[in-house]
Each structure stands twice: as C-alpha cells, then as structure tokens.
Amino acid sequence: MRDDPSVVALVARVCGSDQEAWHELVERYAPLVWSICARYQLDRGDIDDVGQTVWLLLVENIRNLREPAALPGWLATTTRHECLRTLRAGRRLDLDGLPPEDQLPADPFAVPVEQDVIEAERNAALRAAFAELTDGCHELISMLIRDPPMEYTSISATLGIPVGSIGPTRARCLDKLRRSPHLAPVLGLNDDIASKGAGR
Amino acid sequence: MSAQEVSWGDDELLDALRLAVRARQAVPADFVSAAKTAFAWHNIDAELAELTYDSARDAEPAQTRAETATIRALTFTSARLSVELEVSGGSVLGQVVPAQAAVVRVRHHDGAESAVVADEIGCFLIDPVPAGAFRLQCRTAEGTEILTGWFRLTDGG
Numbered sequence: 001m002r003d004d005p006s007v008v009a010l011v012a013r014v015c016g017s018d019q020e021a022w023h024e025l026v027e028r029y030a031p032l033v034w035s036i037c038a039r040y041q042l043d044r045g046d047i048d049d050v051g052q053t054v055w056l057l058l059v060e061n062i063r064n065l066r067e068p069a070a071l072p073g074w075l076a077t078t079t080r081h082e083c084l085r086t087l088r089a090g091r092r093l094d095l096d097g098l099p100p101e102d103q104l105p106a107d108p109f110a111v112p113v114e115q116d117v118i119e120a121e122r123n124a125a126l127r128a129a130f131a132e133l134t135d136g137c138h139e140l141i142s143m144l145i146r147d148p149p150m151e152y153t154s155i156s157a158t159l160g161i162p163v164g165s166i167g168p169t170r171a172r173c174l175d176k177l178r179r180s181p182h183l184a185p186v187l188g189l190n191d192d193i194a195s196k197g198a199g200r
Numbered sequence: 201m202s203a204q205e206v207s208w209g210d211d212e213l214l215d216a217l218r219l220a221v222r223a224r225q226a227v228p229a230d231f232v233s234a235a236k237t238a239f240a241w242h243n244i245d246a247e248l249a250e251l252t253y254d255s256a257r258d259a260e261p262a263q264t265r266a267e268t269a270t271i272r273a274l275t276f277t278s279a280r281l282s283v284e285l286e287v288s289g290g291s292v293l294g295q296v297v298p299a300q301a302a303v304v305r306v307r308h309h310d311g312a313e314s315a316v317v318a319d320e321i322g323c324f325l326i327d328p329v330p331a332g333a334f335r336l337q338c339r340t341a342e343g344t345e346i347l348t349g350w351f352r353l354t355d356g357g
Contacts, residue, residue, distance in 0.1 A: 023239075026235040027232065030224075030235055034226065035226070048231065051231055052238065055238035056350065059241050060244070060248075062242075122220070123223050126217050126221075130217055141217065145217055177217070
C-alpha cells in the first residue's frame, strides 16, 4: 500500500510544477483532510484555516518528502497536528495546562493515523474505479448506493430495463469494479478476489 | 491488511463504495477549490524564516509583567535575516535584523497582498493588524529574500 505507484507518480508530477496533478491530488485527499477536521469537531471557519495550512505546508514541502508514497500519512498527521493546535489556541482543549503525567493520551480524538490513511486510500481507489465504469454500470451502481437505495421497480422504470435483469447486471458491474486496476494497490490480492467474485 | 478485509462480496463492495462516495460528497466544493489555489505557492524560493519566539507561546507567565502583557512579540529567524514584530495598539511594528532597508509584503492565503517599506534602520509599520492568517515576505535592498511561516495576530477568521 505504501508503494501505490499512482501516489508516487502524482507527487512527481506536482514536483514538476504540474498544476493539473496538484488538482488531482487535492481531489483525491481532500476527503481525508476534511474527515479528520470533522472528527475534531472544528467549526467551518477553523476547518478552512486548518485546510489552508495543511495544503500550503504540502505545496511548500512536497519536494522534501523523503518517501512520496508516505504522502497520505504525512497529510493525516499534519492535519491532526493543525487541528490540535487550533483547539489549543482557542483554549477549548487545555491539554498544556495538565500536569505531565496526565498529558498522555494527549489527543482525545486519536485513532491510529494508519487507519485514516488506509481508509482514505481505499475510498480514493474505489471512487477512481467507480468513475471508470461504463455509463450503464455507473448509472445503475449510483442508484444502488443512494441512501436509501432505489427500489428495483424504480430502477427498472428509470433505466427502462426489466426488474429481472437488474440483479445479473449489478453482479456484472460490481465484478468490473472489483477487477479495476485502481483497486489492486489497496487490495493487494486483486486477482484472487476477481476470480472469487467470478466464481460466485 | 488482513485477508478478511479483501474478500469483498458484492454487498460489501457496494457498501464500501457507498462510504467512499459519501466521504467525497461530504466535502464542500469551496473547501476543495481553496485547496487548489494553494498551488500558487509551489515555486516560492525565498528562504524560510521560522518562528523562533512568540511571547504568546514562549513567555513564562511568572516573568510577564502586567504592563507588557498586552504586547505580543514574535521573532522569525533565517540564516541571513530575522524579522522582529511587536503588536500593540492595533498595529504591528516591525524590525528587520540586521538593520537595513527592505520591502515587506503581507501575503494572505488567497493571494491578496500589500506592501510596506522598512526604512534604512529596518523599521516598518503594518497598520492595522492584518486580519486572518498571513505571512511576511521580506526583500532587502541587497536582494536577500525571506518568507516567514504562516501566522495570525487576530482572533477568529
């Protein structure tokens, strides 16, 4: 996972002053930064400040990243750090006032950075794979992941396909999704899964 | 990752995709577009001056006398140049060290900027105190250029 070639390539392009690559990188990791800020229960103004600080730090330091593949971990760690700093500055979290023996755990919102990173990478890979599905599959899957999911009868009416063919189409589309090369780095065992899916 | 996590059946895959799409939809469009504007800073080659002193952070409470408590003092240091700031009475009094003439730019996230001139003994005045987060870019008459880290002197956004 640390060796996801698409992250390394993205970082290399940003270092080469490719603005489009920067936009892709932001699209890919904005949910990671946002979700961490949301977990720290910052208000919108503070989230915007943390976001700006994090992205600016990244754009200034991206050439110094020792290991480009570690970028998501860097983003998660930096975002947490900035969230904590914001909370402390607003005296909403007076951790510094505690005696040293009480300062651990210093971060009441902490979940392992690795967990945030794995989730972000998996989500980004799923979105990338989803975006590359054919129009028909994309449309059907979009209806199925709505909250609440659309009923088969409404899907049938909307797409003009028989109710009976929705199930098989769903399986075929999900199999395509599962086989997407985007999912290989986050799953590691993609071929194995694809064959398992096909055999069901 | 464990073996269990990768054996997604159709329902698990659909659930995972639902979460992934929802995580992206939760992010406001202007949060993303603001992040994209940060690219404007990608090629700044000025030397970075780090915050080496901030009275709000570093002063020992016991040593802070009542009459000086309202003055915030900060120092940004780089190898070649330092900038000292004192905030009081709604403005910022600055000093370039070693003392020399310079142009000091106040730069904000969104690209907005203003400039003041430091006189031959390195003194400059920023009035009023800039709102929100900003940084100072300082270029001396001899061409030395430094950039401070981001900081803010006002409360809130």
